[in-house]
Amino acid sequence: MVALSAKSLLSHAQYLLLAFFFLVDLYLIPSPPFPIRLLVAPLIPLACYTPYVKRFFVPFLPILTWLLTFYACKFVPISIRPPYIFVSLLPTLERILYGANLSELLSRSPNAVLDVLAWLPYGVIHFCLPFVFSASLFWFAPPGTLPVFGRAFGYMNLAGVLTQMAFPTAPPWYELLHGNSPANYSMSGSPGGLARIDQLMGTHTYTSTFSASPVVFGAFPSLHSGCATIQAAFLVHVWPNALPFACTYVLWIWWSTMYLTHHYMIDLVGGSMYAFAAYFSARRWMPRTERGRRTRWEYLGVPRVTVAEVLRSLETACEWVMLERRLVKLAEEVDNDALVRMISKLGQARFDGRDVLGEDSDEELVDLSIVVIPPSDDGEDDIDDFDRSLDVREKL
Numbered sequence: 001m002v003a004l005s006a007k008s009l010l011s012h013a014q015y016l017l018l019a020f021f022f023l024v025d026l027y028l029i030p031s032p033p034f035p036i037r038l039l040v041a042p043l044i045p046l047a048c049y050t051p052y053v054k055r056f057f058v059p060f061l062p063i064l065t066w067l068l069t070f071y072a073c074k075f076v077p078i079s080i081r082p083p084y085i086f087v088s089l090l091p092t093l094e095r096i097l098y099g100a101n102l103s104e105l106l107s108r109s110p111n112a113v114l115d116v117l118a119w120l121p122y123g124v125i126h127f128c129l130p131f132v133f134s135a136s137l138f139w140f141a142p143p144g145t146l147p148v149f150g151r152a153f154g155y156m157n158l159a160g161v162l163t164q165m166a167f168p169t170a171p172p173w174y175e176l177l178h179g180n181s182p183a184n185y186s187m188s189g190s191p192g193g194l195a196r197i198d199q200l201m202g203t204h205t206y207t208s209t210f211s212a213s214p215v216v217f218g219a220f221p222s223l224h225s226g227c228a229t230i231q232a233a234f235l236v237h238v239w240p241n242a243l244p245f246a247c248t249y250v251l252w253i254w255w256s257t258m259y260l261t262h263h264y265m266i267d268l269v270g271g272s273m274y275a276f277a278a279y280f281s282a283r284r285w286m287p288r289t290e291r292g293r294r295t296r297w298e299y300l301g302v303p304r305v306t307v308a309e310v311l312r313s314l315e316t317a318c319e320w321v322m323l324e325r326r327l328v329k330l331a332e333e334v335d336n337d338a339l340v341r342m343i344s345k346l347g348q349a350r351f352d353g354r355d356v357l358g359e360d361s362d363e364e365l366v367d368l369s370i371v372v373i374p375p376s377d378d379g380e381d382d383i384d385d386f387d388r389s390l391d392v393r394e395k396l
Contacts, residue, residue, distance in 0.1 A: 018065045021158070025068040028075045055314040059147035062154025070161050074214035078185050085168045085183040085217050091175055094264045102265045103172040103258040107193060110259075112200060118256035119197045123206065126224055126253070133231050141238045142287040142299050143317035149234050149282075156226055156278035160271065164218030171219040172261040189213035193260030222263040225271030228253040233279040238289055287321060 022044070026037045047057040094101050130153070137146040170183055173192035191198065194206035232246035250272070257263040293299050300320060302309050 015061070018061050021065050021069055025065075025072040028072040029068070030075060052311060052314050055147075055318075059150035060154075062151050062158060064154075066154050066158040066161060069158060071214055073161065073165055076165065081185060082166065082168055085170060085185075087170045087174065087178075087183050088180050090169050090219055090264045090266055091172070093266050098265055101172075103261055103263065104175075106255065106259045107172070107261050110193065110196065112196075114259065115193065115196045115200065118193065118259045120256075121228075121249070121252045122224060122256040122260055122262070123194060123197065126227060129231065130227065133235070137234070137238070138296065140295050142289055142293070143296055143313070144285075144287045144321035145234075145238060148285045149230075152234075152278040152282035153227070153230055156230055156274050157223055159278075160221050160223045160226055160274055161215065161218070163221060163274075164215050167220065168217035169219040169267075170217055171267075172258070172264060174217075176261060183217060185216075187216060189216040192262050219263055220267045221270035221274050222257060222267040223271055224253055224257050224263070225250070225268040226275040229272040229275035230279055233275065237279075237283070237286060285325075287325075 022041075026041060027034075029037070044061075048054050048061075050057075091101050094103075134146055134149070137149055168183075171192070173190045174183065177190060189210045189212070191206040191210040194210065198204055198207050228250045232250050235246050236243050254265075254268045257268060258265065290299075296313065296317075297303075297305050297309070300313055300316060302313065
């Protein structure tokens, strides 16, 4: 009971933390006027308790908090920011750890083909992929996977932005433009190598965007690397065969950030460390994947996907996730793989009402049930009362 209380306390504490950042962001952001912002604030808890909407909005809260915090960084008073901006620390560490400034080496001979190859992952795919990946997790991964990913993704980025504000570091483009000259917060950002993309396309998109960046001196950690790594980690968790593709994408992002002079190698490693910390912290909440189940609907026992079933699945998925977590807990406590597989089948059958055991499994079920299910008064195994027997043994 104490463990459950501590777990519940931790679960609620995260929302207090998010509420704190949200209120600070509302205070810092100057527009719209503060009274209007206060009127908008109650919409957040309202969305958290609205049926169907809350299933998407609650896991999205860490992402929303990160986005607001990132934008609010622009309005943090200089008087309370760290007084010193590290200009030469990262390139010095780069040369010590890797023997050279890798970003400088990769960006020495730019050309139009390499510019486009670097622009695609850094300036396009990076911003589009989270939406595509989230939709894929919702449709093809086990129920409950997308909320876990959303929270991990949001908290990782929030931690990264807070680190960038507390530990301001200059990116490679600063060294190219200003050398080792001291930096200050009045300086504008730079698009780095993306300026060549603007010239190639005849636009000022990246020049104007990066010049007005809320966090100019946020080289470490690289959230481009962090986002790519955490998406790769979840991708491989759900689809292990995608490991080569995931590694290729992460390396592509790494190369593009250094080629475009936005990050040092040490920034990329740091971003991946943040991503792995978020992933391994969230992995305990991930539902198990099962061979033969290719979509969300096969896990939920939905034979035909309709709009009504999609909406209904937002609620029924919660019941499925609760059952899954109990089975995972049982698997950790019982050292019997065959038993756990059989109980998993029982649980799935109880959930979706389908015969997942098969006609020839009765004898095997009786043998396995003896381990967990206590005999009834008449000496026969009370197999049907599955939930009661597990509660008696406190396995779930």
